[in-house]
Amino acid sequence: MKRSVIFILLFIGSLSASAQVKADPCSLEISLLTCAPGTDLYSIFGHTAIRVQDPRRGMDIVYNYGTFDYDDPKFYIHFTKGIMNYSLSVATFSDFMAEYKTDRRSVVEQVLDLSCQEKNNLYESLRQNTLEENRIYQYHFHTDNCTTRAARMIENSAGTTFAYKNILPSPGPSFRDMIHEYLDRQKQNWSEFGIDLLLGSNLDINPSNIEAIHFLPDYLYRGMDNASANNKPLVSENNRLLDFPPLKMSVFGLTPTALFECILMLTIILFMFKSSPAITKTLLVFDIIFFTILGLVGILMAYLWFGRVDDVCRNNINIFWALPTHFIAVFFIRKKAFWLKYYFLITAILAAVLLIGFHWWPQRMNFAVIPILIIIIFRAFSLSKNRNHAEKASI
16 A cells, blocks of 8 residues: 555656656756857957757757858859858757867857846747848948857847946957957968958057957857846856867968068168169069059959948058059059159159058058058159159250
8 A cells, every 4th residue: 555655646746846847847958059260360359159958849950140152153242242151050069069179179158047038038039040031141240250140149038137347458449459369360461461461550559348258258158158138147157168268270380460571671772773674674573563463452352442331441541652553653654654753752642641650650550561552652752753764864
């Protein structure tokens, strides 16, 4: 009799426990994944994703806002215009982690301490974002990227009490400083030169605390570690899922600064022997090639300034030494057009002004620009002076 009673009580207890599991929405666990930088330029700043687990349903998936289509035939055209169609994709946790394991990139996890309702709201919002009509968004480099999207999803679901603590030093870094932090670490001198060349002064604005957190994965990680929701820390647990040493990229030995310094020295040496007809012709060829390249770079800068839908390439002070008009002027270098004297004199003056105020301009220019400015001053002034001599000779 006693055994029968015990059996009945255990049976009723198990039914009750089973009912509670089915009714309990807190079997969801949601966490933020922060992935270490990779070797490709698009991955050098790291990555962010959201992991959703539900052991009751055997679910373990990752929502990734950093998906884009390499195979789009108009990808590079859209890229130069700033029309970047990124999308939210979903993968199993094992598949997501396999990629980072293969690439030997570390992954850390921050488990979010949200209420049952907040977890369900976040999960439902993510599910809604995967619908075909919602999953694609316009990627903007420093204002709306995969980190921004993941951060906003968590913020919008964490309730009105959600708040970040300040994670920035005083004075805070600019967007460009934040980018340089990663490029310098990987010794990506040429990538840094290209970015500094084409991205304008809007990148030199100091972001607010939340703008910095929304910009890069590591900053979001630090922001979440210092965030609170429901009057308690947002992150309840930190887990290192993959642990690899930082990747070291193979670096091209000749830096932009060293290359342009070599070119500067070469032009000075050639100028010292300009009395030789062969050297004079060599300098002429050099001037045509040099100012043609500057003109083409200036045309690209102008296109990115006015052609992109975002503002990341606007207000670019570099265009004042890489004048698009150089591309036209080179066709008249061999001729005796009187206006070239003034054109190259103005070119030399502009370069000199930029060089004198190099450290004080609102836009931080790359140090490799200094030897370029010296070459421009040197050769533009020489061309202006030669044009002057040509006029006197013709008289």
